[in-house]
Amino acid sequence: MQSVEKLNIGYLRLFAISSSFLEKIGGLDVLPGRLVAVRGKIVGYMSTVNKDDFVAMRSLVFSLSEIYSLLDSKSRGTLPTTVLSHVSIGISFINSNSHDTFNSEICGEIVQAIFELFLLSSPHKAHDELTRAQHIVSYFVALHDLSTRIATVDCKMIRELFQENAKSWSAYIYGEIVDELVHISYPATDYSQASYIEALTCLITIDGSEHYAFLVKKISLICCSLVLGLGKITSSKLFIKILHMFETVLKKQPSLVSPFVFEQLSVFLILSTSRSGPSFIDEYDIDELYLSLCSVTSTILLSFSKFLRGHHNLVIRLLQNLLYPLCVPRPIGSNKRIEKSIQNHWKRAAWLSRTAACSASCALAYSRLTSNLCEPPARSWKDSRKRILADSSETSSLPLSSAAGVARRALSKHAPYLLVEYCYASLHYNFDPDTRHALTQGIYTLFDSLGQNELKIANAALDVAARAIFKTAYDDYLKFGKWHEI
Structure with a gap:
């Protein structure tokens, strides 16, 4: 553990020295190589840290995050599985130790930092782009779910990061991910789908989206699915999340609202306020x-x-x-x-x-x-x-x-x-x-x-x-x- 602390101190000193001093010891052009070396050492130390020492893990992950933000895309490379494994460790701890507020908040910070790292990293291979996009959605859903319980998870920031990354997806990747989210989310029945609906809302309300015709078709499909499956919704939180999705689309992407979508949305609201609407089993x-x-x-x-x-x-x-x-x-x-x-x-x-x-x-x-x-x-x-x-x-x-x-x-x-x-x-x-x-x-x-x-x-x-x-x-x-x- 002492070597880990020394590494962190040395890392901080590395970024505290001036650019003139960097020129004397080898120039700014060699800095990426030095940072890649430091990154490798940090990842190596992660495998030796006690899984219960979340404070040390947070320090290491934050150090990695700063290094990734300074490196160009070619120097960043892929995110090691050693780092990604701590996402599941952090989430498992939060789910099973909700009473431990201090460590839960630290774990939330770790998961969020790794999500940011994952967005900065590159896929292992070119054909892994779809898999990587699926993992990004999974981490976003997990973080969005944690944000309701952990104050240190900044839901607004991760939403903006997620949308910014999705802008770089190809038309094929974008279409596949939206199709999967529509398939998972609708017809919506329980609260576990609320985070997937949030991910779908982020994707269909990206500013300047180039997939207009595709999205119009999907919005129509979503409206039809919700009208047909309205009676199956048993969670009030899920229902409010669906309403929020509609309102976000109406405000941010009004061009997606066709006369057909307008009619289906009106029918959905009419049924929702009638005896044919949903009946919720949770408190609301x-x-x-x-x-x-x-x-x-x-x-x-x-x-x-x-x-x-x-x-x-x-x-x-x-x-x-x-x-x-x-x-x-x-x-x-x-x-x-x-x-x-x-x-x-x-x-x-x-x-x-x-x-x-x-x-x-x-x-x-x-x-x-x-x-x-x-x-x-x-x-x-x-x-x-x-x-x-x-x-x-x-x-x-x-x-x-x-x-x-x-x-x-x-x-x-x-x-x-x-x-x-x-x-x-x-x-x-x-x-x-x-x-x-x-x-x-x-x-x-x-x-x-x-x-x-x-x-x-x-x-x-x-x-x-x-x-x-x-x-x-x-x-x-x-x-x-x-x-x-x-």
Whole structure:
């Protein structure tokens, strides 16, 4: 062990001396050769270090990492198996000794440093490139899983390193790895697949990817697989990871979202918020689930308004479903009519218990969704204006009609049914006072978007009891929500 410490001290001194002194002892051109020699000695000492001495191993691995970062690609060569073996040693220790925080954090640092080393090293042979890429994915998945338990593992950094390395893959390697990840991840069923989904998300959201046509096909396949396998998902963490993947793709790679992908994603969200959706067996926070659903829906409404034309029915159905997690079912037996109605029209999501309801913060998120639907930002109208101009045959009348007006008229045919759903939800369920107050602004925005004809349609679609709720809500809107000219 004393020789190992001397080696580390000598290594640090080597990099502390100035460039002028290096020139005197042989010049900077011989430095790579000296570093390769030091690298070989460090790898040799690794095989003699006690496997339980993680502090010494961390020092050696960090020394190797610094050497690799200074060497050019030709001088780096392959990473010895002696070093790679410590990945499994570190992971095994963490999994079996989670109570040992100090050594677990050191092992996490070792695994992360070896991952960085592996990205810098070269494959053994040219035909080993696919195997090396598979190992990189495996180490990334292991590190991503450890990052949830070990604070020293920097998930953001390893994600960036992984994406940077994947940019150098050939089209063949890239396609094979994505195919394997799709095969492993979908249809997703348990939490063990979450890290593979994270790896797939990183690959399909690389900036400036040259595999556009290939990725469009894979995104379509993933959406179809998720819709078909939605009922098999039993882990809430996995479900949230899938939502995060969708949101990342929507934000970072919007060009991959075709009309078909938009439809499949909308169907996935609709089913996820219905009785046909997943039922989770692990512990979870219903507010976290709900806010994740709202976040994806908000991204769709704000960034993909061009696809809303002809698909308002899907969006309205989704917002109708998202209304019910905010409701609290009334006690059985309180009202025979209500009890029968709940039995016949049980619309709450499968992941909600009989008495559970989301908090007022979720109701605020729902109100923002309603505002995004009825009053999206001007940027959305500007982005869709060219499409509206191109699709319309009445070019002479277009100067008198804004893109916002065209979109509002398309929405007004479907929006009344969201208001109808709110009235029936108020009739059959309870709302917490704070939740109802948070929903008020969203309902007022909905009233703002409806004309007299649409209000008549909504009123006609209600029965006598629901019509009374509609009248009360509309009177409150006229008194408190509607803008009055002074």
